[in-house]
Amino acid sequence: MNSASPTLIGTVQDVNGTSVSVALTGAQLSGLTFVDGQGYRIGQIGSFVRIPVGYADLFGIVSQVGASAIPEALADTGGAGYRWLKVQLIGEGSAGGQFQRGISQYPTIDDDVHLVSQRDLQRIYGRRGKQHHLVKVGHIAGSQSIDALVDLNKLVTRHSAVVGTTGSGKSTTVASVVRSLSSAKNYPSSRILILDIHGEYQAAFADRAHVYKVNIDASRADQERLCLPFWAMEFDELMSLTFGSFPVDSKARNLIMERIIAAKVATVKSDAGSDIDPEAVNADSPIPFDIKKLWYDLYCQEFGTYFSSKGKTPVEENWAYKLDAQGQPIKGDASKGLPPRFREVKSVAGDDEKINYLPETLNIRAQLEAFGAKLRIPRYNFFLRPGAWDPDPEGKTEETLAHLMKGWIGSDRPVTILDLSGVPSAITNDVIGILLRLIYDCLFWARHLSQGGRERPLLLVLEEAHTYLNGDIGGRASTVVQRIVKEGRKYGIGAMIVSQRPSEINSTILSQCGTFFALRLSNGNDRSKITGAISENLEGLTSMLPILRTGEAIILGEGVGIPMRTLIEPPPKDKRPDSADPVVCDETSPEDSMIPGGWGIPMEADPNYEELVALWRQQTPFTSALVNLDEAEG
Structure with missing residues (x-):
């Protein structure tokens, strides 16, 4: 033992796999030592130690301190004392060389153990020369001079998760990371898509993002309406959002499928320039058709009555419509979702006008009424009346599916925000699943094109993931995301899962995340979920999660060479998400101020x-809607 070394703190006394028990030397009279004029605390949980072994140095993280760190073989002797450390080995470095994950050899009894100095930290975290695949996200908590660098390739292709309780700085961390990844200087072709559940991120990326919203703010020119064309959905997806679910072998489901296929084939045949083979069209083919006409025809079939005394084959002139106040038949309006109204069945003897139902029904009256209501409710317009993608009765649209996908994943800006805050909560899970499935399919089929994900990878940022990726819900969103995290790497699709409750995230999804940004987590179930998802044996490090400061994260996994406690570098104040806590009382006001803010105003x-009720009824938080309302009333 070289007792003259100021970094020496103890010796190895027990090795159990990657876990090493260290007996502290009695030479240190206090928990503080000085190296090159800088003070270091000995035995800090989460700190690093170095164990020289031949020409290499092994590095480990202190996970336990005191009597509880005594090897089991000595615990019963009672005389072992309490000056012990338990260390988890994580990597090694050759003499004077850089750190690398994993170990090729183990320490032996009485090997010296040293604390890690500033010079060693630079060796662990530092990088030589400029390396574009390393992204700065902040600095090491123990040293402001050492950048916290994350491997961009591993971060995107091997997926990641940002977890932290409310108020821990989670949204700011996401904004900081995404701004680093979308730097025009370093990554001019970056491609990032954010699913923004609460409409928080537009302010953070106003200078580099296209924003698509269900409810756009009329006063903003930097927003576009989010449209999700119903005809781009697969058959089961469309049924879920319109008619509802049917048994697979039901007559109604099969008939509706046949009519949709026929409508899509008619669209293809009517387009002289189409290169689609009508024989290849199926119910899942993303081809426009008029769903409002389909609903109207089915409604007539289910509810329609006719004058049976005028002929066995009902024709338009024989239908028994109800009459309005002016004596005109109420035929409804398919384009507006207004159903026709029919007279009641009459079969009284001697009556000149016998009225019967149409001969064939599907027993789907409730489904048709529910779907008709959706056609008339503006909140569903984003997919039932999708603007330039809304087909006319012949299936023609103003814009193509290619134009839609280019806006989402191929625009001239690196970030696209799909703001889903206006989507009805009852269908949010399905809508997210459909959006992600469209994007996945698009890049899957384009994997050999320059527009595909292999040439230009896509990062999906899934905010508030616990609300739609719950482990107990086999929803559409969870199913698609499981496919993305398991297979997306091959097609250039990466996912960043963002959640305040990782314990509620589907285990398959979380286990596929290679890199974790773990901010403050107070709940024990959440911490254990993170500990179980990471490959390293770092329970001691994750036990620090409840005491992390706001904006401080432990970054673990494949994206970093070694787990690191990091202070995330926040974006400028005007480039942060709109997720700050409301001010109840302004703590920065002078003592003599009479109006301290919040409740003091x-x-x-x-x-x-x-005004409150007006915005509530219009389902929009934008005060510009009040101006439009006043103008309309005026």
Whole structure:
């Protein structure tokens, strides 16, 4: 033992796999030592130690300190004392060389154990020369001079997760990472798509993102309407959002499928320039057709009555419509989702006008009524009346599917935000699943093209993932994301899962995440979920999660050479997500201030709650809608 070394803190006394028990030397009279004029605390949980073995240095993380770190063989002797450390080995470096993950040899009894100095930290975390595949996300918590660098290739292709309780700095961390990845200087062709559940991220990326919203703010020119054409959905997806689910072998399901196929084939045949083989068209083919006409025809078939005394074969003139106040038949309007109204069945003897139902029905009256209501409710317009992608009765659209996908994943800006805050909560899971399935299929079939993910990989950022990737819900979103995290790497699709409750995330999805940004987590179930998902044996490090500061994260996994406690570098204040806590009382106000903010601000004399109700009814938070409302009333 070289007792003269100021970094020496103890010796190896027990080796059990990658776990090493270290007896502290009695030479250190306190928990503080000085190396090159800089003070270091000995035995800090999460700190590093170095064990020289021949021409190499083994590195480990302190996971346990004190009497509980005593080897089991000595625990019963009672005389072992309490000056012990337990260390988890994580990597090694050759003499004077860089650190690398994994170990090729193990320490032996009485090998010296040293604390890691600033010079060693630079050796572990530092990189020689400029390497574009390393992205700076902050700096090491123990040293502001050492950058926290993440491997971009591993971060995107091997998936990642950002987890942390509310208020831990999770959204700011996502914004910081995404801004680093979308730097025009370093990565001019980066491609990132954010599913923004609560509409938080537009402010963070106003200078580099296209924003698509269900409810656009009329006062903003940097927003476009989010459209999800119903005809681009697969058959089962479309049924789920319109008619509802049917048994696989049901007559109604099969008939609706046949009619959709026929409508899509008619669209293909009517397009002289189409190169699609009508024989190859199926119910899942993304080909436009008029679903409102399909609904109308099915409604007539289910509800229609006719004058049977005028002929056995019902024709338009023989249908028994109800009459309006002007004596005109109520035929409805397919384009508006207005159903026709029919007279009741009459079969009274001697009556001149016998009225019967149409001969064939499917017993889907409830489904047709529900679907008709959706056609009339504006909140469903984003997929039932998708703007330039809404087909006319002949199946023609103003814009193509190629134009839609180019806007989502091929625009001139590196970031695309799909703001789903206006999607009805009852269908959010399905909508997210359909969006992700479209993107996955698009890049899957384009894998050999320059537009595909192999040439230009795509990073999907899935905010508030626990709300739609719950392990107990076999929903459409969870099914698609499981496919992405298991197979997406081959086609250039990476996922970043963002959640405040990792314990609620589907285990398959979380286990496929190679890199974790773990911010403050107070819940024990959440911490154990992270510990179980990472490959390293680092329970001691993850036990620090409840005491992390806001904006501080432990980064673990494939994206970093070694787990590191990091202070995330936040974006400028005007480039942060709109997720800050409301001010109840302004802590920065001078003591003599009479209005400290929040609850300290005097209320208006007569607040106008009519405005509140108006926005509520219009299902929009934008005050510009109030101006439009006033103009309409004027």
